[in-house]
Amino acid sequence: MKYIASLKNTLSIVNPPQVRIIDGFGNYNLEVGGVQGTDFENKSVLNLYFLDSGDYSKVPFIPGYGWIKPSQQLWFQRTSEKLRKAYMNGPVPQKEAAPGLAYFHIPLPEYASFDSSNFTGVKQERISSASVNSGFFTTLVETGDVKAVFTGHDHVNDFCGKLTGIHLCYAGGFGYHAYGKAGWSRRARVVLVSLDKTENGRWEDVKSIKTWKRLDDQNLTGIDGQVLWSKSFGGTLLVTF
Numbered sequence: 131m132k133y134i135a136s137l138k139n140t141l142s143i144v145n146p147p148q149v150r151i152i153d154g155f156g157n158y159n160l161e162v163g164g165v166q167g168t169d170f171e172n173k174s175v176l177n178l179y180f181l182d183s184g185d186y187s188k189v190p191f192i193p194g195y196g197w198i199k200p201s202q203q204l205w206f207q208r209t210s211e212k213l214r215k216a217y218m219n220g221p222v223p224q225k226e227a228a229p230g231l232a233y234f235h236i237p238l239p240e241y242a243s244f245d246s247s248n249f250t251g252v253k254q255e256r257i258s259s260a261s262v263n264s265g266f267f268t269t270l271v272e273t274g275d276v277k278a279v280f281t282g283h284d285h286v287n288d289f290c291g292k293l294t295g296i297h298l299c300y301a302g303g304f305g306y307h308a309y310g311k312a313g314w315s316r317r318a319r320v321v322l323v324s325l326d327k328t329e330n331g332r333w334e335d336v337k338s339i340k341t342w343k344r345l346d347d348q349n350l351t352g353i354d355g356q357v358l359w360s361k362s363f364g365g366t367l368l369v370t371f
Contacts, residue, residue: 154182194261251289
């Protein structure tokens with residue numbers, strides 16, 4: 131992680147510099163500022179959270195994969211609250227927090243809540259989450275700003291489903307260095323965040339968050355388009371290509 135954070139033009143951070151004790155590496159957030167010259171130029175209109183879900187359990191007698199620890203959840207809660215206050219206070223105070231997206235590797239146990247009737251995409255292997263539930267999904271629900279979570283780990287799952295107001299999505303198996311499935315194209319999830327625009331052409335805050343997957347096939351086909359969140363509609367809409 132230190133090497134990645136040292137690369138030219140990287141936005142990655144080893145860990146938050148203001149936090150003395152936190153588990154893992156690569157826990158940080160990025161603030162996406164509004165357009166210069168608008169009311170939102172000094173506000174973060176989109177908040178990105180990155181957390182280290184670990185690899186394998188380091189706790190004796192708890193088998194399996196890692197999870198997001200209490201120290202990380204505390205940092206996330208404090209960061210979310212700080213960003214919420216900044217966005218909802220002056221100048222130009224807003225009525226609710228700016229939308230957020232969270233990224234980490236190992237899926238939460240709540241990913242197992244879905245079946246083919248309530249997600250978009252495919253599930254072709256079991257959900258390889260930790261054998262214990264750290265409660266991070268509850269933390270996400272309580273903070274209220276994160277609209278979608280994106281994970282990897284299970285290479286031939288690529289679905290995205292909504293649970294308690296939050297979309298839980300797989301990024302899609304992309305690299306050729308790891309296992310896949312014969313005849314099933316490698317794929318990458320794309321996330322598109324669009325800003326609202328007034329009738330006189332002035333840019334404002336986030337209007338919508340959309341996602342789809344791009345296949346590594348002859349046509350670079352786009353599939354499974356969804357609207358994850360919008361100001362005017364909080365549910366899930368499908369996007370056609």
